[in-house]
Amino acid sequence: MRLLSFAVPICFAAGVALSNVAVAAEPENTLVIELETGTVEIALRPDLAPQHVERIKQLARDGAYDNVAFHRVIDGFMAQTGDVQFGDMEDGFDPQRAGTGSSDLPNLSAEFSETPFERGTVGMARAQDPNSANSQFFIMFAPATHLNGSYTVVGEVEAGMEHVDRIKKGNPARNGAVEEPDRMVRVYIAADE
Template sequence: MVRNALAAAVLSALLSGPVLAQEASPPPPPPAPTDWRAISPNDLLVIDTTKGRILVELAPELAPAHVERIKLLAARGFYDNLAWHRVIDWFMAQTGDPLGTGEGQSWYPDLKGEFTFRRGPDMAFTPVAAPTGSLIGFVRSVPVQTQPDALMSGTGDKKVHGWGLYCPGVAGMARDEGNDTANSQFFLMRQAYPALEKRYTVWGRVVSGLDVVRTLKASPNPDGIVTEPDRMTRVRLAVDLPQAERPTVQMMNTTSAAFRALADHARQAKGTDFSVCDIDVPVQVTPGA
């Protein structure tokens, strides 16, 4: 079911081009204490696995129904001990199927696709690039692309369309061939994959543990199905963990001057090859017990 739909999105073409030598720009200044923000324990998903811990910041601004589903299933222990049943190197790691085959789901109804969201002037957003007719930047930790602010005045709700970008670490919801068939299975990106954008719902991003995502056992086969897979041992919101076990995360605020300097440095370093996926937002993690 979900396995086949996501498999159809895999592309084999690789783009290459000449690399131009560029003068190195000086590193940005160190951030001040006010340049950091605490990730709310209500929006921090703690995924313990057989390979280590993964922390995901949820993004209800982008996909409120999907975030609510993830929270509900985590609170009920649905994800505990489920396999990373489909892992493709240089693509993604998929889980959330109680059958471990790609055919299972929760007992809750399927979700309507939330492939895009509406961005208004009250949503914190930091642009880092402005391709023709759009803006690319961040909503908290999640890279997004949106229509420009100038179009807000001409819409009924004074908002514009936006959508999440599938950079490494971005969390997406798996689905069957129909747009409104996501349920419990999700995937975490091991590498960037733009072909998924506006086709699969983005609901968060890994803020710590991307190295763990990339070490989950991958399949040597094109379908990605893993034999003797790694597993999630426990999945909870940080707020639902005992205080002594609760990790805390400080992340550079993507609306801060320090982040803008970091983005400028990345843009200058990469030149015409710059992508929003080149920006790693710094984090400070206190792990908990």
């Protein structure tokens, strides 16, 4: 069964979040990211990208995303994280290699959709090969139409976008590389709590 969705902006007093999901995600498909400034809830979209969503859930359940840096953050564009190989700030963090690693699991085939990259959209990072997504993902600060149909959309921020906005920005001259980056303190699936 294919779920239909409608783009409906939702405004909150603390900030603006958006949702391309008609209803809030069930706990099994809600990714919770604890940041030092607060909690971000992401509605995962298995209807758009079942393999990618399953991978994110598996890595979250394994604790692989805990303490992983936001290694590339570009103001007005996006915040990238999820390098479980070189981005763990408590075990093996390598600022020179952060953003080049992956998990021990195989890369995933692209699951591109017509869902646009808007503020709050979560997409999978990849190399030039469209079938090279693995563990890294990014959260959009603003719309980016040039990504539409070329990167896999895995979800949307449901709550806590104001905390995403506070993530330390990187150096524009270094493609957004962040010196002393912020991290995902803890990442889990809501159904597991």
